[in-house]
Amino acid sequence: MSAQSTKLMTMAGQIADFFRAYPQDVAIRSIAEHINKFWTRKMRDTFLDLPEIRNGTSDPLLVAAAKSVRKG
């Protein structure tokens, strides 16, 4: 994984950690909103392209949120 991918994964993980305190549906929606609001097209695409996001082995909150993350 490139340094940039590792960093994006860490950032996404931190965002998920914050919203984990919320009911699952709120958390998933909020994570996606946050990423859509603050990440560039390219960052979002790199994120959506991460193997653990694509194959669903990452944090379930992130995998679910990824479905609502806008493609660049």
Add this chain to the structure above:
Amino acid sequence: MRPSVAANLINEVDFGTPIRASADEVTLTIDGVAVSVPKGTSVMAAAMMAGTQIPKLCATDSLEPFGSCRLCLVEIEGRKGAPASCTTPAEQGMVVRTQTDRLAKLRRGVMELYISDHPLDCLTCAANGDCELQDMAGAVGLRDVRYGYAGENHFDGAKDETNPYFSYDPAKCIVCNRCVRACEETQGTFALTITGRGFGSRVAPGPTSFLGSECVSCGACVQACPTATLIEKSVIAHGQPEHSVVTTCAYCGVGCSFKAEMQGDRLVRMAPYKDGAANEGHSCVKGRFAWGYATHRDRITKPMIREKITDAWREVSWDEAIARAASEFRRIQTKYGRESVGAITSSRCTNEEVFLVQKLVRAAFKNNNVDTCARVCHAPTGYGLSQTFGTSAGTQDFKSVDKSDVILVIGANPTDAHPVFASRLKKRLRAGAKLIVADPRRIELVRSPHVRAAHHLQLKPGANVALLNALAHVIVTEGLVNEAYVRERCDADDFASWARFVAQEKNSPESMEQHTGVPAADVRAAARLYATGGNAAIYYGLGVTEHSQGSTTVMAIANLAMATGNVGRDGVGVNPLRGQNNVQGSCDMGSFPHEFSGYRHVSDDATRDMFESLWGVKLDNEPGLRIPNMLDEAVEGAFKGLYVQGEDIAQSDPDTQHVTAGLAAMQCVVVQDLFLNETAKYAHVFLPGASFLEKDGTFTNAERRINRVRRVMQPLGGKAEWQVASELATALGYPMRYEHPGEIMDEIARLTPGFKGVSYAKIDAMGSVQWPCNDAAPNGTPLMHIDRFVRGKGRFMLTEYVPTAERAGALFPLLLTTGRILSQYNVGAQTRRTDNNAWHDEDVLEIHPFDAEHRGVRSGDLVALASRSGEISLRAEITDRVQPGVVYTTFHHAVTGANVVTTENSDWATNCPEYKVTAVQVRRTNQHSLWQERNALEDVSLRRIAAAELVPAK
């Protein structure tokens, strides 16, 4: 008529004693004129209000009356003798006479005594023309001194010249005590005393010199001194100023107003402006004295370019430098794509300058890759407060603290970083307000003269959220919530889930103790005090924001304030203490990659439409890169060109080696600055910046107060920074034509709802104005969220404590936290080029005696400080200000390189770096680190300027 030398000097009215705030008025007659004044006002001040100046020496309206000089005597009908007007309160129906033959004689007698012990060298005295003793001798008609001058006197007292900025000449002292009182009442340092008694009494900074004493060089005593006893060395050197201009300090977010006192275009003195709403006549050592950098010989005043960073710089014309920058950015965008370039705006620059740079990015670069140094300080404030309250700013004005009963200071060190606000705060604490400090270090406020914190919650670095959740737990579980307020003002569902969340046992002080290190009983007592002690205000700084949970902490603070009903009136609130002079402004002006001015997201169609139609260009609706993302992409090879306005990311940003790797990987770095700073070592185009003395514009301080910055000298580089930004945009193919920064403010007002009513004319008329300033609040808004929150209902957020990934372990067993010191400012580019180095000429590592002993380290030893990011060497200072397991340093000196050690960790919501927690090891060493050695070489090799071509003699 003889022209007065001081005709163009701004002189505020001195009422002699403070004007009291009172709803009741009393009416009295002074010299036959009836005057109504607030109850409690002195006869002296009442007379001044009626237009009569009573002679005075020991009184000045910034200080409580003292009644020692006996020059201000008056006659009051029905009273015996001649009472001192400064200490006599005006009363209803009083009949006062200020000028009678008897009074004139008495006053002359008093003056005679003073003058008989005063050197008569008025003509060669530095205060000539600005001396109250001289004025009073004139006012009372002193013509003769019967006692002669041969009697016992103080003419031989030794001067104290140790302070780099002012001198003390005891021969001229009239022992009026104003300096002592200024140090106590205005500054709150208590450095001065009157030693000796009667005739032998003199002012002294304790048993030592000024420099060796507790004195923090704020200048309040110098300001208060009516004679030449305490006087600025710059005035001694150059003489009295002839005109003055009101402007704003360019250092910290307090935003003090000063009179720049000039001789032509030479600055002679910065005198704090009494009518400045942020500082009301007070100052700190930086704004008052540390302005010499502005004309320092290191200033670069010619544009320069070079092909490679290893080449020597070549001085060129402005046109050539701007053309080069523009063609490089265009080339890069053509080759690597529209998003391969960006810019960083500076919180040191004016609103107008910042606005233009972000406009340049959006309209000329045609992307949203603009960010600001607020990224690395208060970005979490923006996020946290907009989530909870609906706007990204502090809730109060500074004056509000006068009404606070309980003050919680968390992650801030106001006496060092916001000194003038700290003086206000200490004044309120001396008057009885209670203080809670939450800080890993024992900051000065915890224990200082006449101030004792009721609680010092000395938490471990990184445990802010744990602590705030524990405080909230107590408030909720002990029934201390202000139910009525919450019901009326906040969202009920959000409150209910928050209350359930913090009430969980895991959030109790007892459970959190393992993370915070703070005894549960202390947390409980502090929570009760905050919730029940009356008006409770929270002040916080970068110790809150610069964490991986920075935004969470800001929200936890907002939760606490809402739960206890402490938002929306005087004396309460949530107050971020902003670091740099214009952090608030640079955020307001649309410097963040995801939002336009006024915090509106770039994806909002209506907002974009408005900007597009005024700017005549299509704008991108996608967020751009933040600073850390720019650097990451630069290292990866996708981001190639950067315009840096007045900021030094190579020193200020964390993980220096990552920053410089990013910069080195870029093909065009344009730096606009006063000096060849650390970032400029990696630059290809250098555009000379202008100091605040050369600027025209506005700064917005931590209270949302928009202050004018006024030009007192021409830009040394020949161009104002807003002109340079306009010309660069024009060269990029997006013409910008402004004649004056006032036009830029008009454009800001047109495009930004909270600024709709702002104009230079309004600021000039009002002195300053606090946004929002619009149709609903034409005169601005000192207090926010009074009847409702900006977002409607206040929103409680769940703030789960997530420990940072940065933990002390076997390899790096200590936690490093970084901060600031009073005399130096940020990267030190300015203060290091002043005599402020007398107080702090190197960054040192504070280490607890226990940890020092364990490592065989003694105070003054050189130690290596290493983290997983890098290593530096610096001297150790052993102190129990820090707790065992924690070390502390500052990052003011580029040669030390504190940020080589900090890591890439950052806040989850905003990527604000985690400067405040780095796992480190400390060991003794006898050498500089490899980075420091390389940096010292590069200081030379990457900073060469080609000698101007020699013109053969004819």
